[in-house]
Amino acid sequence: MAEISAALVKQLREQTGAGMMDCKKALAESDGDLEAASDWLRKKGLAQAQKKAGRTTADGLVGIAFEGNTGALVEVNAETDFVARNESFQEMVSAIARRAPEADGDVETLKRLELPTGRTVEDEITNAIGVIGENMRLRRTATVRVDEGVVGGYVHAQVAPGLGKIGVLVGVRSPSTDYDQLADIAKQVAMHVAASSPQSVTVDDLDPALIEHERAILVDQAKASGKPDNIIEKMVEGRLRKFYEEVVLNEQVFVIDTDKKVQDFVAARAEALGAPVTIGGFVKFVLGEGVEKEETDLAAEVAQLAGG
DSSP, rough: OOOOOOHHHHHHHHOOOOOEEEEEHHHHHTTTTHHHHHHHHHHHHHHHHHHHHSSSOEEEEEEEEETTTTTEEEEEEESHHHEEEEEEEHHHHHHHHHHHHHHTHHHHHHHSBOTTTSSSHHHHHHHHHHHHHHHEEEEEEEEEEOOSSSEEEEEEEOOOOTTSSSEEEEEEOOSOOOHHHHHHHHHHHHHHHHHSOBBSSSGSSSSSHHHHHHHHHHHHHHHHTOHHHHHHHHHHHHHHHHHHHHGGGGBBBOOOTTTBBHHHHHHHHHHTSSSOOOOEEEEEETTTTTTOOOOOOHHHHHHHHOOO
């Protein structure tokens, strides 16, 4: 059998767009013959990924998984919602999410981790492109971890367990060992985060540059009133408090009980538990957020096909 060098594997991968392990197997099956290996990949439906690499991926699924005191989110994109409803795609995203806690929020690390199929995450996605026929990509991943307490979460528009269109992780810090109660607090707060857009847990966590930017705008607005400087200062501080209520999690009105702020809800649950409880962090993924979708005119496309 011919020696399968890394350079040969790389060359076949560049030619076909197939995954590294698939290229290595194809070369082994073809005794190192590049053309035969390329044909082998085509027959297996694995040499199509390169052709689809330029297509926009704005759909897909967000996946969530937990391991010990760590929770992880992943976003795996595809071209259409049809793929998101595909069982094999769902199984792949779930498998990737289960490995995500190990990657600690690093996409490149996650791509190199191996799945139960024996392929790396990167190669598994390449394989799925060939099988399902749409471009796909692992867009991002993030983790939340607590030293003591629980990491919980919520998936909105769930299509299968742990898979949906919006995913939220919330870390709840507490010395309490009533993990069911802590997990429920995490889920309730995660549901709130899914419905709102907090930028930090506390005012102290906010980016100082963001606060100064907002303050400068508010000062200009207040000066336009023509009031004295001491009144302007009070106006600015009052409007800053309103700003904090919009962007700081603890200061936001709790969407599940609008008579309370989020921090009031957490404080009430802490009192019931008889132990301190604080929110240790959160992450929110919205599927396709920030991805520019291609606009298509389906009627025009059908008319063009009919005429052609």
